[in-house]
Amino acid sequence: MTEVKTKVREVKLFIDGEYVCSSENSLFEVKNPATQEVIAKVHEASREDVDRACLAARRAFEQGPWRTMTVQERSNKIRRMAEIIIERKEELASLEALDVGKPYPVALGFEIPRSAHNLKFFADFMEQQGGEVYPMGEDFLNYTRYEPVGVAALITPWNLPFMLTTWKLGPCLATGNTAVIKPAEATPLTVSLLGEIAKEAGIPDGVINVIHGYGGNSAGEFMTAHSEVDMISFTGETSTGKAIMKTGADTLKKVSFELGGKAANIIFEDANLDKAIPESIRAAFMNSGQVCLAGSRILVQRRIFNEFIERFKKAAEELVVGDPQDALTNMGPLVSEEHYQKVTSYFEIAKLENSTLITGGKRPNLPEYLKDGYYLEPTVYVQEDPKARICQEEIFGPVVTIIPFDTEDEALQIANSTDYGLNAVIWTDNLQRAHRVSHSVRAGTIWVNCWFVRDLRAPFGGYKKSGVGREGGHHSLEFFTEAKNICIALH
Numbered sequence: 001m002t003e004v005k006t007k008v009r010e011v012k013l014f015i016d017g018e019y020v021c022s023s024e025n026s027l028f029e030v031k032n033p034a035t036q037e038v039i040a041k042v043h044e045a046s047r048e049d050v051d052r053a054c055l056a057a058r059r060a061f062e063q064g065p066w067r068t069m070t071v072q073e074r075s076n077k078i079r080r081m082a083e084i085i086i087e088r089k090e091e092l093a094s095l096e097a098l099d100v101g102k103p104y105p106v107a108l109g110f111e112i113p114r115s116a117h118n119l120k121f122f123a124d125f126m127e128q129q130g131g132e133v134y135p136m137g138e139d140f141l142n143y144t145r146y147e148p149v150g151v152a153a154l155i156t157p158w159n160l161p162f163m164l165t166t167w168k169l170g171p172c173l174a175t176g177n178t179a180v181i182k183p184a185e186a187t188p189l190t191v192s193l194l195g196e197i198a199k200e201a202g203i204p205d206g207v208i209n210v211i212h213g214y215g216g217n218s219a220g221e222f223m224t225a226h227s228e229v230d231m232i233s234f235t236g237e238t239s240t241g242k243a244i245m246k247t248g249a250d251t252l253k254k255v256s257f258e259l260g261g262k263a264a265n266i267i268f269e270d271a272n273l274d275k276a277i278p279e280s281i282r283a284a285f286m287n288s289g290q291v292c293l294a295g296s297r298i299l300v301q302r303r304i305f306n307e308f309i310e311r312f313k314k315a316a317e318e319l320v321v322g323d324p325q326d327a328l329t330n331m332g333p334l335v336s337e338e339h340y341q342k343v344t345s346y347f348e349i350a351k352l353e354n355s356t357l358i359t360g361g362k363r364p365n366l367p368e369y370l371k372d373g374y375y376l377e378p379t380v381y382v383q384e385d386p387k388a389r390i391c392q393e394e395i396f397g398p399v400v401t402i403i404p405f406d407t408e409d410e411a412l413q414i415a416n417s418t419d420y421g422l423n424a425v426i427w428t429d430n431l432q433r434a435h436r437v438s439h440s441v442r443a444g445t446i447w448v449n450c451w452f453v454r455d456l457r458a459p460f461g462g463y464k465k466s467g468v469g470r471e472g473g474h475h476s477l478e479f480f481t482e483a484k485n486i487c488i489a490l491h
C-alpha cells in the first residue's frame with residue numbers, strides 16, 4: 001500500500017487507441033486527499049486534443065465495425081471489460097481510495113464490483129432487446145429499429161468516479177455508440193485505465209477515448225461545444241448542468257443529466273429505529289457525505305425526536321474518521337481544499353441561522369501524517385426552520401440537519417420544499433403511509449425502510465433541479481438510441 005500511496009503517476013490522454021501527451025504539454029497535479037501528497041501529473045487536453053478525440057470517436061462510429069457488428073459480438077467485448085475490471089479489482093480499488101480519499105473496503109466491496117456490473121448488466125440487457133413491428137392490414141408494414149446516436153460525451157464527478165463513468169459507458173457502448181469520456185479533474189486515476197482495459201478486451205480503437213482537464217474554458221467545455229459530439233450524459237452539480245445545457249444548445253445536443261440532491265430522510269414515529277438509525281448514519285456519512293443520494297435532511301416526528309437525536313448522536317460519534325487505506329476507517333477526508341472550504345462555510349451559516357450543533361463541526365484529532373488532509377468529524381445540527389440554508393442547499397459533506405415535524409402533511413411539505421428531487425427515504429411500519437407518502441414526495445427514487453438499494457433495470461434520475469431524463473434499464477437505451485420507423489408498401 002505504501003508504494004501505491006507515494007508513487008507519482010503520469011496520466012496521459014487516451015485517444016484513438018493510444019495513450020498520448022497533451023499537445024500543449026500542459027500538466028496538472030492531483031493530490032492524495034488523505035495527506036495532500038502529489039500522486040499524479042495529468043496531461044490536460046487542449047482544444048486540439050479534444051478535437052482529435054471527438055474526430056477519432058466519429059471515425060470509429062462511421063467506419064465501424066463497432067456500430068455494425070452483431071449485438072452479441074459487441075456485448076461479448078463489453079463483458080470482457082467487466083471481467084478485466086474484476087481481475088484488477090484490488091488495484092482499481094486502491095487507486096480509487098487513494099484518489100478520492102474513500103475507505104478502501106468500500107471501493108473494493110461496492111464500487112469496483114458495481115462498475116463491472118454496470119458494463120455486464122447493459123451488455124446482457126441489450127441482448128434481450130428487439131425492435132417493433134406494426135402491420136397496417138395487408139397493404140403496409142412498419143418496423144422500428146433502435147440505432148445508435150453517434151458520439152457521446154460522458155462527463156463525471158469526483159465522488160464515485162469509476163462507478164459513475166461505467167454507469168454511462170455500459171449503455172453507450174452496448175447500443176453501438178462511441179465515447180469521449182472526461183472524468184473530474186480531481187480524480188482521473190481509475191477512469192484513465194479504461195483505455196488499457198478496452199484495448200485488452202478487443203474494443204476497436206477510437207470507440208473509447210479518455211481526456212482530462214477542467215470544466216469551463218477547458219476540456220469539459222470544448223467537448224460539450226464540439227460539432228462531432230451528438231449527445232452529453234453528465235453527472236455533477238446542478239449549476240454545471242445549466243452551463244453544459246447552454247454550451248450544448250448551439251449544436252442541439254441530446255442531454256441526460258443527473259444532478260445534485262438534498263434528500264429528505266423521513267422518520268415516522270412508528271419506524272423501527274434499530275434499522276432506521278444505522279441506515280440513516282450510512283445515508284448521511286458514507287463517502288464522507290459526498291453522495292448525491294445522501295440523506296442529508298433528516299425529518300423526525302416530534303414524539304420520537306429526543307430519542308432519535310440521542311441515539312443518532314451516539315452512532316455518529318462512534319464512526320472512525322481517518323486514513324482511507326486503514327481497514328477500520330469509516331470516513332476518510334473530503335476530496336480537496338476547495339471542497340473543504342465550501343463544506344466548512346456552512347458551519348458559519350449554521351451559526352448565523354441559530355442551528356443547534358449536536359456533534360462534530362470541527363477537525364478530528366488524527367496522527368501527524370494525516371495533518372494536511374481535509375478531515376471533518378461527522379456533523380449533526382438541529383434546525384427548526386426547514387427554509388434555513390443548511391436545510392435547503394446541497395452541502396455534499398459529512399453534515400446533516402435534523403428537522404422536527406408533527407404531522408404527515410407537514411413532513412410532506414418540508415420534504416417537497418427544496419429545489420431538488422433526486423430521492424427520498426421513508427421509515428415507517430405503516431404500509432398505507434409508506435405508499436401514500438411515496439406517491440406524494442416529488443423525487444425520482446423513494447426508498448422505504450432502506451437506502452441506496454439499486455436494481456439497474458429501474459429508472460434513476462431526478463425531479464426538479466436534480467436532473468433531466470432518466471438512466472437505467474430501457475431508459476438508458478432510449479437515451480443512447482434513435483428510434484427509426486421504416487414503412488414498406490407490400491404491393
Ligand SMILES: NC(=O)c1ccc[n+]([C@@H]2O[C@H](COP(=O)([O-])OP(=O)(O)OC[C@H]3O[C@@H](n4cnc5c(N)ncnc54)[C@H](O)[C@@H]3O)[C@@H](O)[C@H]2O)c1
Nearest residue numbers: 157158183184214215216220221236237240258259260292
Ligand atoms: N444525480 C446523481 O446521480 C449524482 C451523482 C454523483 C454526483 N452528483 C452531483 O455531483 C456534484 C459533485 O461533483 P463535482 O463537484 O465533480 O461536480 P461538477 O459539476 O463540479 O463537475 C462534474 C464534471 O463536470 C465537469 N465540468 C465542470 N464544469 C464544466 C463545464 N462548464 N462544461 C463541461 N464540463 C464541466 C467537471 O470537470 C467534472 O468532470 C454534486 O452536486 C452531486 O450531487 C450527482
Ligand SMILES: O=C/C=C/C=C(\O)C(=O)O
Nearest residue numbers: 159167291292293454460
Ligand atoms: O453520488 C451519487 C450516486 C449515484 C448513484 C448512481 O448513479 C447509481 O447507483 O446508478
